[in-house]
Amino acid sequence: MGxxxxxxxxPRVAPxxxxxxAWSAVESASVRLSRDLTExxxxxxxxSGLEVEPVDALLGAPELARLLVTRAVDTDVVWLGSSDADPGLTxxxxxxxxxxxxxxxxxxxVGSWDVPGSRLLDAVVVMDRLRSPGGCPWDAKQTHESLATYLTEEAAEAVDAxxxxxxxxxxxxxxxVLLQVLFHARVAEDAATDAERFDIDDVAGGLVAKLVRRHPHVFADGDAxxxxEVEEAWARIKAEEKAGLHRS
Structure with missing residues (x-):
């Protein structure tokens, strides 16, 4: 019996x-099948050196299921699922x-699981799509200045919530509020000069560096x-940053 x-x-984890x-199942199978060899x-x-056989991409779920089950009656078969999760197949x-x-x-x-925060990558991709050619004309015309009022409005609505x-x-x-952060970062990617240009990774990287600097009791040898004591240390470190040791 197969x-x-x-x-x-x-889709958010490197394949x-x-x-x-998962690798054991893929390597030990006699047959590996997929709709799309470009997945x-x-x-x-x-x-990795393993062969994958293509399956007719136009097959509906019932026909595909019949094919997979028939092939697996007397051998081990691995189905490499499509990015759309093959609705109706199970x-x-x-x-x-x-x-x-x-x-x-x-x-x-299960070959891989989403890691915490992985949906943030989806948000970045969606924002990029909206601002790119063929996306949303309203989003494409926005600037930091035109978006400023939305940032304050959304922050106030979060406080009300x-x-x-x-x-x-x-x-x-x-x-x-997160949308506004993503929006401003994406707008900055299109800036005309290097001095004005940054992206969401610059924003996130700067935040990580700041959090690490201002929590020496967690990440270094601080004793708060x-x-x-934490608030006092934060204020002291922030003052040092503003004095020119680091950007705040």
Whole structure:
């Protein structure tokens, strides 16, 4: 009896960084199948020296399920899923398996998981799409100056949401504040001069550096142990930065 392994990976993790169990399943399978040989995960598998067979991209979920289950009746097959997560495929496979007297074993193999904060990458991609050619004409014409009022408005609405006690509303309003950060960073990428130009990585990198500098009791040999001592150290370090040792 064969086995059908359905490989699921996060599009936000480098395809080669799959789990040990995923690589083991891929390497040990007799047959590896995919709709699209240009998928990043397929590229990683092929680059490792393994062969991947293409499957007709026009096959619907029922037809694809029948093909996969049939191939897996007497051999081990790995399905390298598509980026759209193959909607309807698992239900179709369940239906196919239930028709067989001796069906193949079916397993879901998780190749990678989203790491905390990974959806921020999606937000960056969406913002870039909106500002790029073919995107949104309103977004494309905005400047730091034209967006300034939205930044203050969204921050004020987030404060109001805190006061309301509605945490779901707060999450939404914080998303609007985040949008303004992403928007300004993306606008800055299109600046005319190097002095004006920065991107979201510069913003995030500067924030990380600042947090590390101002928390020496966490990241270095600082000895602040109470909230009051932390505030005092923060104010002192900030003053030193403003005096020219670091940018604040």
């Amino acid at each position: 086995r059908l392994s359905l490989l699921v990976t996060s 080669g960084l799959m789990s040990r169990s 990043p995960v397929v590229d990683a598998v092929v680059e 239900d179709a496979i369940a239906s196919e398996v239930s028709r067989l007297e001796t069906p193949p074993e079916v397993e879901m193999v 805190i006061g309301s006690g509605d945490r779901q509303h707060l999450a939404e309003e914080l998303g609007d 142990s109470t909230p009051e």
